[in-house]
Amino acid sequence: MCEIHKLKMTNEELKNSFAQIFPAVTFDETGEFLTAFIPSEALLPVMKELRSKKELYFDYLFCLTCVDWKDHLMMVYFLNSKTHNHTIVVKAKITDTINPKIESVYDIWKTAELNEDEIFDLFGVNFLNHPNLRRIFLEDDWVGYPLRKNYVDEHMIEL
Amino acid sequence: MLLGEEDHFNEEGEFVINIGPQHPSTHGVLRLKVWLDGETIKKVEPHLGYIHRSIEKMSESFSYRQFGYITSRMDYLSAHMNNQACALVVEKALQVEVPARAQVIRIILCELSRLSSHLLWFASAGLDLGGVTPFFYAFREREAINSIMEETCGARLTQNFMVPGGIITDLQPDFQKRIKEVLKQFKDNYHEYNEILIGNVIFQNRMKDVGVLTREDAIALGCTGPVARASGLSCDIRKHYPYDGYEKIQFDEVILTGGDSWARCEVRMAEMLQSVHIIEQLIDNIPEGDIVAKTKNVIKLPKGEFYQRVETARGELGVYIVSDGGSTPYRCKYRSPNFSNLMAIPHISKGHKIGDLIAIMATIDLIIPDIDR
Numbered sequence: 351m352c353e354i355h356k357l358k359m360t361n362e363e364l365k366n367s368f369a370q371i372f373p374a375v376t377f378d379e380t381g382e383f384l385t386a387f388i389p390s391e392a393l394l395p396v397m398k399e400l401r402s403k404k405e406l407y408f409d410y411l412f413c414l415t416c417v418d419w420k421d422h423l424m425m426v427y428f429l430n431s432k433t434h435n436h437t438i439v440v441k442a443k444i445t446d447t448i449n450p451k452i453e454s455v456y457d458i459w460k461t462a463e464l465n466e467d468e469i470f471d472l473f474g475v476n477f478l479n480h481p482n483l484r485r486i487f488l489e490d491d492w493v494g495y496p497l498r499k500n501y502v503d504e505h506m507i508e509l
Numbered sequence: 510m511l512l513g514e515e516d517h518f519n520e521e522g523e524f525v526i527n528i529g530p531q532h533p534s535t536h537g538v539l540r541l542k543v544w545l546d547g548e549t550i551k552k553v554e555p556h557l558g559y560i561h562r563s564i565e566k567m568s569e570s571f572s573y574r575q576f577g578y579i580t581s582r583m584d585y586l587s588a589h590m591n592n593q594a595c596a597l598v599v600e601k602a603l604q605v606e607v608p609a610r611a612q613v614i615r616i617i618l619c620e621l622s623r624l625s626s627h628l629l630w631f632a633s634a635g636l637d638l639g640g641v642t643p644f645f646y647a648f649r650e651r652e653a654i655n656s657i658m659e660e661t662c663g664a665r666l667t668q669n670f671m672v673p674g675g676i677i678t679d680l681q682p683d684f685q686k687r688i689k690e691v692l693k694q695f696k697d698n699y700h701e702y703n704e705i706l707i708g709n710v711i712f713q714n715r716m717k718d719v720g721v722l723t724r725e726d727a728i729a730l731g732c733t734g735p736v737a738r739a740s741g742l743s744c745d746i747r748k749h750y751p752y753d754g755y756e757k758i759q760f761d762e763v764i765l766t767g768g769d770s771w772a773r774c775e776v777r778m779a780e781m782l783q784s785v786h787i788i789e790q791l792i793d794n795i796p797e798g799d800i801v802a803k804t805k806n807v808i809k810l811p812k813g814e815f816y817q818r819v820e821t822a823r824g825e826l827g828v829y830i831v832s833d834g835g836s837t838p839y840r841c842k843y844r845s846p847n848f849s850n851l852m853a854i855p856h857i858s859k860g861h862k863i864g865d866l867i868a869i870m871a872t873i874d875l876i877i878p879d880i881d882r
Contacts, residue, residue, distance in 0.1 A: 381814050382601075410728050413816075413827050413844040426829075428816070428844075432728050432742070435749075460856075461731030461849055464555075468848075472565075487558035487881060496566050497840075 357434040359405070364438055367406055371399040383428070383439045390425065390442040394453040397440070400429060401458045407431045408438065411459040414466070416473045418499045423450050423475060444475065454480035472497040523551055530559045534637045534867045537877030541854070541866075548862045553855040561881040568841035573599050573673060573808040576838060581667040583845060584879035586626035587821035589618045592671040594828045597752055598817035599673040600802075602810040602832065608799040611675035612754045613791050618661070618670060620784040621688070624695070625654040626822035627777045627784075630874045634774070635706045637871040638715055643706045646698065653691045657684070673808060675801030685792050692785055692792075699782070707778060716771040720857040720869035723768055730856060731849035734824025735780060736873055738764050739772035746820040760787050773872040809836050823847055823874060847879040 359367065361384045368375055368386055378385040388396055400408045413428035423444040430437045444450045454477040455462045464486065466477045471485040474495035485492065494501050524545045529535040538559035544552040564583065568576040577595030581588035593615055600607060607615075628647040635643035655665040660681050662668040670677055706712055722732065727740040737744045745762040747755040763779040765772040810832040818827040824846030831840040850873055858866050 382816055411731060412825065413829060413842070415829060415840075415842040415844075417831055417840045428827075428829075459731070460726075460729045461852060464848060464852055472563075482554075485558075486556070487561040487563075489558075496563055 357405070359434065359436045364406075364436060367403070368400075368438070371403070372396045381439075383437050385439040385441060387441050387443065390444045390452045393425075393442045394455070397427070397455050397458055400438075400440070405434075407433050409433065409459075411455070411461055411465075414455075414462060414469070416469045416475060416497075418447075418473065418497065420499050421447070423447060423473065425452060425469075425475070427455070449476070450474060451476040451478060453478050454483075456480055471495075474498065522546070528866070530556075534870055535877070536633060536870070536875060539851075539875065539877050539880070543863070543866070545863065548864075550858050550861055550863060550866060553858050553866070555851055555855065557881055559881065560878050564882045565841050565843065568838055570837060572836050573810060573838070576841060577672070578669045580843070581669055582878060583843065583882055584821055584823060584826070584847065584876045585666055586629060586876060587622055587823065587826075588666070588668045589615075589622045589670060590819050590821040591826060592669060593619060593753070594817055594819040594826050596671045596673050597819065598815050598828045598830050599808060599810065601817055602813070602815045602830070603673070603804065603808070605674050605802045605804060607675055607753065607802055609754075609796045610798045611800050611802075613795050614676055614680065614800070615671055615753050616755065616758070617688070617788055617791050617795075618658075618668075620787045621654055621657070622668075623822045624781055624784040624788075625651050627781045628654075630777055631702060631706065634871040634874075635712075637867050638712060640706055640709070640712065643702065646702065646705065650691060650695045650698070653687075653694065657687050657691065660684075660687075672801065674804045675799070677801075679800050680795075685795070688788065688792055692788060695781075695785060703778065707774060713771065715865075715868050716774055716872070717769060719770045719861060719865045720872070721767075721769045722853055722857050724766075726856060727768075727853075730852045732824070732853050733846050733849065734821070735763075735773055735776045736824065736850050736853060738762070739776045740768040741766040744825065746818050746825050750818060752817075752819060758787055758790060770868050770872040773874075777874075807836050809834065810838075818844075821846055823876065823879070824850060843882055845879045845882060847875050847877075848882075851875060851880055 364384055365377055376387045400406050408429035408431050410430045410432050412430050415426050417424045425442040427440040454466055466480055467486045469475050470483055471487050477483055526543055527540055529540040530538040540556040542554045564579055577592050580591035580595055583591055628651045632644040632647035658668055659665045662670040722740045724741045727737040727742045733744050743764055748762050760783045763776050765776055812834040815830045818825050826846055827844030829842040830838050833839040858869050
């Protein structure tokens with residue numbers, strides 16, 4: 351165990367290492383985890399580096415989700431390294447809410463497949479190069495994306 | 510096996526069938542589309558959504574006191590742990606100190622649900638593979654645990670006991686006595702369980718070397734809980750990110766390296782004893798005092814994002830709350846353990862016979878409402 355903790359990076363070291371991969375990154379340290387903001391176009395190369403770089407080695411994507419902020423969509427990737435036991439949250443902003451699209455990270459973490467299907471189903475984000483993008487929960491002809499804030503459901507009863 | 514419109518031989522001569530959504534061995538409404546070459550599995554594709562209730566969307570219109578209640582309908586065998594996760598995320602955001610008595614009671618009830626959940630796994634795993642007797646054995650203790658839950662929480666299955674700040678009500682007078690009786694009964698019978706099902710040669714042959722999940726795949730697929738621990742991956746949230754006083758309790762994280770269905774069985778059997786061990790440490794040492802910390806009537810979380818994980822009977826449950834400062838969550842995401850564990854099935858069942866798929870599903874131990882949410 352002590353060997354694992356020796357390799358664990360502090361937030362400061364993580365920030366430096368991240369900035370080497372992608373200099374235009376911005377950070378937020380107010381939450382529980384260190385959060386890095388990157389534009390959605392840069393996602394795939396940055397993620398590949400985060401996964402493969404020896405001292406970072408984020409091999410475990412433990413939560414993948416999306417948040418609708420009305421004027422933009424925010425993809426949220428929770429990454430953890432099972433080897434070094436450090437955690438980082440990567441957020442990628444999608445500005446196009448009419449036709450949102452982002453690269454799939456399935457090639458890096460296999461767990462992304464179903465999670466991205468879910469986000470496609472409920473948020474309408476199109477994942478490029480996804481092996482099998484489909485609506486997993488709702489019917490194929492369902493109109494709209496329920497977790498978007500502008501979704502109107504006439505059958506919903508307000509509590 | 511249901512024959513639907515997609516059942517046909519495709520160009521490669523593969524036979525495509527549906528297993529489920531109403532199939533006893535899927536333990537719920539899961540549909541697996543299976544591509545077969547003879548009896549050998551070529552490909553498995555899960556189809557979900559038969560019990561999708563959009564709990565995340567509903568949570569956006571619930572207050573922070575209400576949104577936890579619906580989570581006991583996700584993984585209904587880990588209802589206490591789901592509620593606990595919701596309570597903990599609110600406590601973390603408000604920085605509320607939970608009274609020691611509430612913490613201890615929470616752990617006892619969580620471990621009791623874990624024991625009862627693993628007992629149900631034991632019962633149904635036997636049933637899936639043709640052993641009917643273990644079902645009745647395991648339901649002896651499960652019934653006793655369920656009636657303790659009924660007396661304590663007012664519900665046998667979908668309990669709602671943990672609220673932000675502590676627990677909802679105090680214990681009944683003979684809570685400790687009844688739990689001790691159950692634990693004694695379980696420990697006396699444990700060797701029988703090992704003999705009747707786990708020690709059975711037919712059962713072992715159906716399990717050994719079937720559905721091998723490597724450690725690397727377990728990480729890549731996001732598997733947690735007994736499934737990942739059977740592949741040698743240390744992932745117990747109770748050890749790595751202790752909550753509610755788990756750091757003060759002595760127990761072992763059961764880790765095996767086999768990775769096959771047999772290892773998953775052994776992990777669960779050993780975890781039952783660990784749960785008993787945890788309850789025994791606490792049952793005579795429940796501190797006196799308050800059961801719930803004072804919180805405001807209308808809870809408003811500060812603006813920001815909060816993430817809390819707990820170890821349910823099936824793995825890591827994460828609750829991710831985005832708050833805009835109001836009295837309802839702006840966004841509520843559940844990272845459910847079964848959703849990630851599900852992807853292990855298509856991965857590890859390739860190349861096996863269709864009968865082995867049932868054994869694999871039995872040991873992955875999925876709860877479908879937790880996948881669909």
